[in-house]
Amino acid sequence: MTSLLATLALALATTQHAPEATPAPAPSAQSEAQEHRATAPAPEHGAAAHEGAHAGQAESGMEKFEEETEQREEKLSDVLLEHVSDGYVLEYPGICGTHHHPERKALRWDCETDLKHVFGDSLVFHAGSTTIDMTPTKHLVMLWLGSAVLLLAFFVSVRRRALVPKGLYNFLELLVQFVRDEIAVKNIGKEDADRFVPYLCTAFFFILFVNLFGLIPWAATATGNIAVTAALALFTFFITQYAQIKAQGFGGYLKHLTGGVAPWLWPIMIPVEILGLFTKPFALTIRLFANMVAGHIVILSLLGLIFALGSPLVAVGSVPMALAIFALELFVAFVQAYIFTMLSSLFIGAGLVHHGDDHGHDEHAHAAPAAEGGHGSHAAGKVPSHG
């Protein structure tokens, strides 16, 4: 590890005084296009920023000339954003022509399909003065692919169902049992858990598959789109409210919203409680979104460092670090699916509990078992205190 850091430091030191390299096609196993060259002083390239700023001005004249060649010039931050955010361009390896010479078809690793060109205006709907653009985007296609793989995996494995499960069915049953026993039953309780296990399993497997999909080259993480995570959090929100209303009745649910204070405090309490209703789904949204996006940005930044500093020697330190972050991303994919499902089941379970005398805020649901533990130990240690 220290040798890797030392190599990276050495590479940084040697490239400090080297002139900004012309975009030579350095051999790269990653999906960064070889033509990308960094001129943007992004905040993580601290020391190289000065050099980049100076060199950038000298090269703006050269850029127009270089645009006429086959290579595209893009800033590192633009490349980063393009990879991480949603768009209409799908990338895949295949047989196609380049951007400037569409007729020269060859087997390339950076073919592109612009979905706007494929669909044109056929899916753009105008309703009065508003325009609703329903053309599929990259993240939507990834959602479809993830769902297709998920459905395929489950339907194929269920066909061979037997009393003693084998193969893929065994593995999937392990995971489903984990969701049911460790997540649903522990948080919702034995009697009510089976009503919510289908939703929790769906959430868990969907988020897991879509997260893992994002780590495949050329694919994108659909959960890296805040609209997708917001939709998932909204599902949890609606199911939580539905479960709570069903268990406590609509009157009980409204009484829950007042928080158990005197009626003259209600005008203050009820808006606060309603706001508090939305913080949990908001936290679910941002947690899943930020975890997925942050990992990808770190990997891309580490690899982009090679291009920002212009020397292939940087790859010796940068690629192993990116590989370590990639392994962390694999772990984070599983953990985030688990956390989302567990928090959903926690919120559902907290809504189902019939609150007696305590306030009924969901945070206090955690305090209740702790208080019971405290009371228990009180009884044990009662004797020696009054000496």
Place this chain on the structure above:
Amino acid sequence: MTSTALAFLSAGFGAGLAVLGAGLGIGRLAAAALEGSARQPTAAGDIRTSMIISAALIEGVTLFAIVVCVLLAIKV
């Protein structure tokens, strides 16, 4: 200093502070988990599960700050 320069500067500071907070919090969490596992090795499995859950929650809060820093850095 222009607002763009200030945005970049604050993005850098913000990312550093966020990592500081996360490192301190998760470090204390790991210390408590390890100590608990050492005191009672039979509870190590439960402690490990709780540790991972808590670490993911703390990291979620850190990533709120990181999202803000990224928004600043891409000049939105």
